[in-house]
Amino acid sequence: MAERSHYSLYIVQYTLTPSATMTELAAQLLESSQAPKIIQQVQAILHEEQNRRRAFYEWMDEDMKTEFINGEIVVHSPALDKHNLVVMHLGTLLNVFVSAHNLGAVRVEKALVELSRNSYEPDICYFGPEKAASIAPDSLYYPAPDLVVEVLSESKKKNDREVKFEDYAAHGVAEYWIIDPTRQTVETFSIDADTEAYAATGTFRVSQSVSSAVLSEFAIPVKSLFDNTANVMALRALLS
Structure with missing residues (x-):
């Protein structure tokens, strides 16, 4: 079974166009005479993944920061203070703004987002x-x-920029921010209606402000994510 699984993944990865839409990918796959075999093998892999996912749910506990990504359990180590500071600052600003205007809910870190294949614990997420x-x-x-x-760190930046980047878009997460606490930048992305994938909408630095496409009136100085005094000033501005 393991050899068949690796073989099927090899076929899908190297014969389909990565940038294609779902409809285009399906059309490309169906052009292959091996389509029924590939589909059968992929279904077997996904079935086994779901068994492991159920075991993951039974194994994890609320004190752990852990995710289930493409069939693998990912356990995160404690984050650096610069990472925690950004999460705290932005989480506070978002939560105050959303709560003050009754716009939904904000969750920080310990919210297990369940998508069709994977389970993630984003650093911050907003629900309308x-x-x-x-x-x-x-x-x-x-x-x-x-x-x-997602706030980048060495251990998870590959998943944040690759697997999660594609997965969030595929599941209709309208807006995605990637924050680099070392470079002190915020990259923003929104789903492009034509490609059904994320398109970059800007990279913002500490001298600039960043705003949300989903929360149209939420705009804050980038510096407020990295500096305590700037964060307090931004909080007062949101409440005024």
Whole structure:
């Protein structure tokens, strides 16, 4: 079974165009005489992944920061302070703004977002009013957010820029921010209607402000994510 799984993944990875839409990928696959065999093998792989995912849910606990990505369990080590500072600063600003205007819900780190194949714990996520209404006090799993923010670190930046980048877009997460605490930049992305993938909407530095496409009136200085004094000033501005 293991050899068949690797073989099927090899076929899919190297014969399909990575930038194609879902419809185009399906059309390319169906052109192959091996399509039924490939589909059968992929289904077997995904079935086995779901078994491992159920085992992952039974194994994990609320004290762990862990994710299930493409069939593998990823356990995160404690983050550096510069990472934690950004999460705290932006999480506070977003939560205050959303709460003050009754715009939904914000969750920081310990929200397990369950997508069709993978389970993630984004650094910060925002749910609009409709999705927020579906979140019960005892909820363990969350739907695809409307905005996801990931703060880069050495251990997870590859997944943040590759697997999650594609997966969030494929599941309709309308906006994605990637924050680099070392370079002190914020990169923003929104789904392009034609490609169904993320398109870059800007890279913002400490001398600039950044705004959200999903939360149209949410605009903050980038410096407020990295500096305590600037964060307090931004918080006051949001409340004024």
